[in-house]
Amino acid sequence: MPLLFRRPLSTLAKPRTVFSGIQPTGIPHLGNYLGALSNWVKLQNENPNDRLIFSVVGWHALTLPQNPKELATSRRDMLAVLLAVGLDPKRSIIFHQDSNAMHTELAWILGCITPTGKLRRMTSWKTRLAQSRNANSESEVDESLLNAGLLTYPVLQAADILLYRATHVPVGEDQRQHLELSRDIADTFNRTFKKPLFPLPTSLITPAKRILSLKDPTSKMSKSAPDASSRILLTDPPSLIASKIRGAVTDSITTGIAYDSVARPGTSNLLAILAAIEDVEIESVARRCAEANMSHADLKREVTERVDALFEKPRAEFERIRGDPGYLEQVAKEGAEKAREISAVTMEQVRQRVGLA
Incomplete structure (x- = not known):
């Protein structure tokens, strides 16, 4: 069962190792911020005893x-974004995944014990190619055109997590399947080489x-x-x-504001944005708007x-940090050094277990 994302500061639970990554594919949008980045900052600020590792996953x-x-x-730019939203390199390890070659070394070893059948059952691999080619459905994609990286990137994702022996991974619902695969791969490695090494990461x-x-x-x-809007x-x-929100789709019901994700998805989406920003339940925002007799405008x-x-x-902050390449280079270098120091211990034990020491 996934754990609740938050826990009291006073908890005496064993410190966690938390890992998460984000692809460097353009400036993050509101959904990225509310769904992931702001929660990374909360993890950092509310859990002082946890080890936090955040990576820009260039290889993905x-x-x-x-x-x-x-x-x-x-x-x-993505590194600048992570710093701009409030991640602190003195508190969290922030680095470029592609600056640590041990990610790909572990991915190869784990790929050698991962059945292709499991990878073919991943729901994301055809979807991602369909999106890149603007196909209308997965069925329109010729499987022979899929590159090997699309098939095996969940193994690299597992390596990202297991390299630091992460105990917890903050994920959205669309990444649950990938985390389950990471748990399966960790379990397979532990059982294959008899002596357990990897914890089975838990979703946050x-x-x-x-x-x-x-x-x-x-x-x-x-x-x-x-559509950029x-x-x-x-x-x-x-x-x-202001322009983008004015042009947002609402619904044909012109009177009253109410939350109904099926009948009124556009209006409900705007309520969800407010609720996420205020960190309250959507229903309470909907009640407030209804009691105030709000219009869509x-x-x-x-x-x-x-x-x-x-x-x-x-x-x-993003514009300020982006304009200081020396600082960005320093953060990236120091973060990579910390990441390599942790992962080197893991890889030494991995090599010993598989016979490559």
Whole structure:
């Protein structure tokens, strides 16, 4: 069973090792911030005894075609984003995954004990290619066109986690299957080589609801969606945030505000955004809006104000940090050194168990 994301500061529980990563594929949007990044900051600030490891997972980005110059820029920008939202390199280990070759070494070893049947059952591999080729469904994708990286990247994801012997991984619902595979791989390794090495990582389900597209509230907010007005980026200026929210799809019911994710998905998405920002239940936000007799225009104005206030500080911090490449290089270097120090201990034991010491 997944654990609750939060625990009291006064807990006497054994310190956890928490690992999570984010791909360097463009500036994060509101859904990324509320669903992952803000929760990473909460983990850092509310759990002083835990070891926290956050990585920009550049190797995962290569599973889809990338422009090398754009990827190099995106790597730096994503590191700047992590610092801008409040992650502290003195408290958390923050680094580029591709700066530690032990990730790929462990991924190869784990890949040699992972059946391809398990990988073919992963729901994400055809979906990701279908998205990259703008196919209408998974059935339209010719499996022979799938590259090996798309098939095996869940093994690399498992290696990311197990390399640091992480005990907990903050994940959204769409990543649950990947974490289960990581647990299976850890268990297989422990049983194959008799002497247990890896803990079975536990999911930390993030409390924020999914933030949906402003233009298609039946789909998640996405950086890859063709319509740029469907998402709010961390770097969007106030005028652009206001424009995007004004144009957000609501519903044909013109009177009253109510939460109904099936009948009124657009309106419900705006309520979910407010609830996530305020860190309260959606129903309580819906009641407040109904009692205030809000119109959709009123709701959109409040969402605009809250989102702009939420992004004001990290937006300014991002521009400041992005303009200091020396600082970014220093953070990346020190984070990679800390990561390699931890992972070297793991890999020494892995090599001994498999006979490569």
